Amino acid sequence: MELYHSSQTAFLVLIPKVILLRTLSNLKEMILCLTDLRNARLSSPRLKLGLLGAFSVNDDVNVTKAELLSRIQQGWNDFQAYLATLTPEQKTGPTDAAGWSVKDHIMHLAVWEKGIVALLNHENRREAMDLDEAAWESHDYDIMNGVIRDREAGRTLDEVMQVFRDVHSQLVARIGAMSDAEINAPYSDYADDPGNDNPVVVYIVGNTFEHYAEHQPWIEAIVAGA
Numbered sequence: 001m002e003l004y005h006s007s008q009t010a011f012l013v014l015i016p017k018v019i020l021l022r023t024l025s026n027l028k029e030m031i032l033c034l035t036d037l038r039n040a041r042l043s044s045p046r047l048k049l050g051l052l053g054a055f056s057v058n059d060d061v062n063v064t065k066a067e068l069l070s071r072i073q074q075g076w077n078d079f080q081a082y083l084a085t086l087t088p089e090q091k092t093g094p095t096d097a098a099g100w101s102v103k104d105h106i107m108h109l110a111v112w113e114k115g116i117v118a119l120l121n122h123e124n125r126r127e128a129m130d131l132d133e134a135a136w137e138s139h140d141y142d143i144m145n146g147v148i149r150d151r152e153a154g155r156t157l158d159e160v161m162q163v164f165r166d167v168h169s170q171l172v173a174r175i176g177a178m179s180d181a182e183i184n185a186p187y188s189d190y191a192d193d194p195g196n197d198n199p200v201v202v203y204i205v206g207n208t209f210e211h212y213a214e215h216q217p218w219i220e221a222i223v224a225g226a
Contacts, residue, residue, distance in 0.1 A: 063201045064180050069172065075209020076168060082216060086223060092157050094226035100149060102222055103160050105215050107152045108145060110164040113171055116207045119190050119200070120174045175204070 083091070083106070091102040100108075111129050118128030126136040135147050152160070175183070182189075187196040187203060 063183055063199075065175065065178060065183055068183060068201060068204065069175060071205075072172065072175070072208045075212050079209075079212035079216060082219075088157055090223050090226065094222050096218065096222050096225075100222070102219050103155075103157050104149050104153065105219050105222075106164055107155065107160045108148060109211055109215060110160070110167050111148050111152070112207050112211065113164075114167045116204055117167060117170045117174060119187075119203065120171075120178070122190055125191065171204075171208070 083102075086102065091106070093101065095101050095104075115125040115129045119125050126133065129148070130151065131144055131147060135144050138144070155163075183201045183204070184199050187198050187200050188194050190200055
């Protein structure tokens with residue numbers, strides 16, 4: 001799947017059905033669960049989790065559209081405020097050990113968010129993200145993210161920021177047109193994946209504000225190391 005994916009979180013450790021999201025009555029509880037996992041990944045290089053297959057949901061998540069949009073907006077605002085503190089040189093010059101610049105991280109976020117727009121429109125995520133079938137079916141995020149990074153590396157900073165804004169606007173508009181029931185519907189309602197009954201909202205969270213929060217420390221490390 002794809003909930004978490006970066007050069008640092010390169011692959012999915014398959015621990016399906018081990019970590020259970022039980023009786024999540026509201027979005028706050030879900031976020032706490034996701035945040036705990038993200039923090040565990042950041043503190044332990046051996047714990048590289050992807051959430052598709054890592055979660056089983058036994059009860060209704062019960063996330064409202066208003067809750068979800070509020071959290072997405074707050075996460076977006078916080079991340080954009082941080083990015084605004086960086087100069088163009090900081091966003092395009094220094095890189096991490098894997099060769100990623102801040103601009104690369106931003107484009108990475110945009111591409112995965114674009115995949116969620118496609119998913120919610122009942123379109124093919126892989127095709128929307130312009131990934132070949134071999135890369136997608138590998139379930140190896142090093143491979144998928146490497147393809148994305150190499151393909152998009154030639155874009156200018158202005159182009160990357162515009163793509164990010166456009167994709168985000170499309171996602172917010174799509175969620176705004178959905179009902180609470182549709183937000184909590186299983187992934188399989190949106191994609192040809194009959195065995196995946198995890199609520200699609202988990203994928204939305206993991207590819208929006210949770211994803212921004214996951215990448216910001218890595219971006220901060222790039223800037224600090226310059």
